[in-house]
Amino acid sequence: MVLDGSLEPGARLRETEYSNRLGIARHTFRAATQILIGEGLLRRSPNRGVQLAVLDSDDITDIFRLRAALELEAVRLVIEAGTELPDAEHAVEQLNNLPESASWRSVVDADMAFHRAIIDGAGSERLARAYDSVQSEILLCMAQLRPHYDKPSQVARVHRELLEPLAKGDLELAEKRFRAHLDKATENLTDALKAQEEVAAGHPGDILPQSAVA
Amino acid sequence: MVLDGSLEPGARLRETEYSNRLGIARHTFRAATQILIGEGLLRRSPNRGVQLAVLDSDDITDIFRLRAALELEAVRLVIEAGTELPDAEHAVEQLNNLPESASWRSVVDADMAFHRAIIDGAGSERLARAYDSVQSEILLCMAQLRPHYDKPSQVARVHRELLEPLAKGDLELAEKRFRAHLDKATENLTDALKAQEEVAAGHPGDILPQSAVA
DNA sequence: TATCGTCGAATTGTGGAACAATCTACCAGC
DNA sequence: GCTGGTAGATTGTTCCACAATTCGACGATA
Incomplete structure (x- = not known):
């Protein structure tokens, strides 16, 4: 619930x-x-x-700050150990195969699975546990805000570009792309929040149920 | 307890x-x-x-891996925002003023306070919450293992060296020094664990109470 | 009329007893 | 020696109870 x-x-x-x-x-x-x-x-x-x-916009920024810290550490570990990430590649494949009309949920799931795969690839129990917590909060964000999502093919492309430097072992480029990606996501969510607040502005102090903004 | x-x-x-x-x-x-x-x-x-x-030695490595990820992100945020860290400087001062005969506990407390101050300086609620969790585990490590600690003046010196690049805004040097410091701490703890296991070796499958290794 | 204080109802935090499901340890029998 | 079963211990959950706190409505007072 x-x-x-x-x-x-x-x-x-x-x-x-x-x-x-x-x-x-x-x-x-x-x-x-x-x-x-x-x-x-x-x-x-x-x-x-x-x-x-x-969750207000500061919370969103904060959640994604921690998310960035965890994912980038995972990226570092994955590159250092030269770990293969079949699950991440599978997620990209899945995104690529989704029809343009795919449900919002299926895109979110594949997106989440991609990032999860990188965390799991790092092989750190506690990194994974901390990520569980932020992932829950991200899901909460998503459920509450229903932010805009690009077309699946577009999302697939972006994620393939994230995977590229990982395979090549280019930490610097990977870091740059992940930060950019996560900053973009933060922006999307804060925008969605702002939009929702504007809709709710007519009812001050009142928060609209999900159905009203979906 | x-x-x-x-x-x-x-x-x-x-x-x-x-x-x-x-x-x-x-x-x-x-x-x-x-x-x-x-x-x-x-x-x-x-x-x-x-x-x-x-906690086995993999756990210790893992705890400090997450700790490193969180502290380094905090360092990044502190440097980006140019935040002052009076609490951290105070902790160094405190370490410096401790007599060489200071109790183990007081050194640990000041050490913890130093690192905590950096996390708090980053101003991220969730980074702090995640750090709470690792800090608890670190305390558990410490309580169980009682690792070797250098003389307070030595510990103070090392921490002052950590603070230096923060004040100058030198992210790269800060990162290098923090990683080195945390790697050293990991080593200390795993060594302490190994020593404890050797003592316990005469009682296979048995875990010694704290008093027996203190 | 607006503000404040008071009182009662609702809600939380905690305690106690009970019971089914599960686990553990021991024992008998093969 | 291994297997299976049985009894006791332990956990997970339920129901009931009650003190402490909070919430909300009501009425008194300026």
């Missing part, structure tokens, strides 16, 4: 309400929320329960 | 035992462990409860 956009950003998750709705005990619900809090998807304030995280 | 070395690495934390000992309910203990699991200090296997993490 948190990640599929069916909850409004900032929504308060009352324990009795949600434990009843999900058919689980209140304790169990609390345990579940605790895990999500650890992943940064929910926030808890003492005696005031948990809320779905609200 | 997890961080002060009073628990053996790999120790299983039985719910009834510890909730009784701590005078809290089993539910409350479970909630507490869930938080520590999120920080990577405890591990949970389904139906087998939680254990204190056991």
Whole structure:
């Protein structure tokens, strides 16, 4: 529910309400929320329960800053070790084979799989764990903002260009391209956020449900 | 208890035992462990409860790899923004003022404070959160391994050398020095681990309590 | 009318008991 | 010695209870 956009950003998750709705005990619900809090998807304030995280443009910048740090370290490790990345190449292939009319979701999935493959290629358990957390937040962003996506072929091309310097072992170029790519993504998301805020401007203090901006 | 070395690495934390000992309910203990699991200090296997993490030399390398990624990104951000780091300088000063006979703990604290100050200086909430997690693991390492530490004046000197390129805005030199420093720390810890394992070799499969190696 | 304080309801945080599912250790039998 | 089963321990979850805190409505006062 948190990640599929069916909850409004900032929504308060009352324990009795949600434990009843999900058919689980209140304790169990609390345990579940605790895990999500650890992943940064929910926030808890003492005696005031948990809320779905609200992401402003600073948060987006921040998420992608950490994402950049992690991915670039992964890139460094992959190049140093000369690791092959079949999963990443597979993801590019998949993007390339998607029809222009492909669903938003399938493009996002392939995109995510590509970046995930690079992290996994680095072979660092903790890098991967930290990336789990940012990836969750990115998914939350995506679910809430539904940013613009280029055509699959375009996305495929960009990602192939990311992979190129990795295969050649050119760290400097790889770093440059990844930073550019991630900066672009940040821009896309902040733009989407700005657009959403403008739509919501007519209802000050009110946050539109997903359906209103999709 | 997890961080002060009073628990053996790999120790299983039985719910009834510890909730009784701590005078809290089993539910409350479970909630507490869930938080520590999120920080990577405890591990949970389904139906087998939680254990204190056991860190082998691969884990140490891995922890410091992530640490390096985070600190270097922080360094980058600090240099880009030209941020002043009074807390870091204060930590160096503190190290410098410590007597040669200073307690192990006080050196560790000042060392930690120095690196923390750089992370905080970057002004990224999520970088700081990710660093919290590795810092906890580092503390766990330290508590379990008690690695060798140089004299405070020596430690102060090394850290002043880290700060230097930050003030001058020399990213390349900063990166080089930080990597060298962190690689050295990794080596220290893996050496300490190896030494501990050799001591424990007489008791195969057995892990010595802290007191036996301190 | 607007602001403030008070009180009651709702909600969270924690405790306690219970029970099914699972794991562990021990024991008997082959 | 290995296998299978059985009993006890442990975890995961549920239900109920209650103190502490917060939220919200109401009414008093300026």
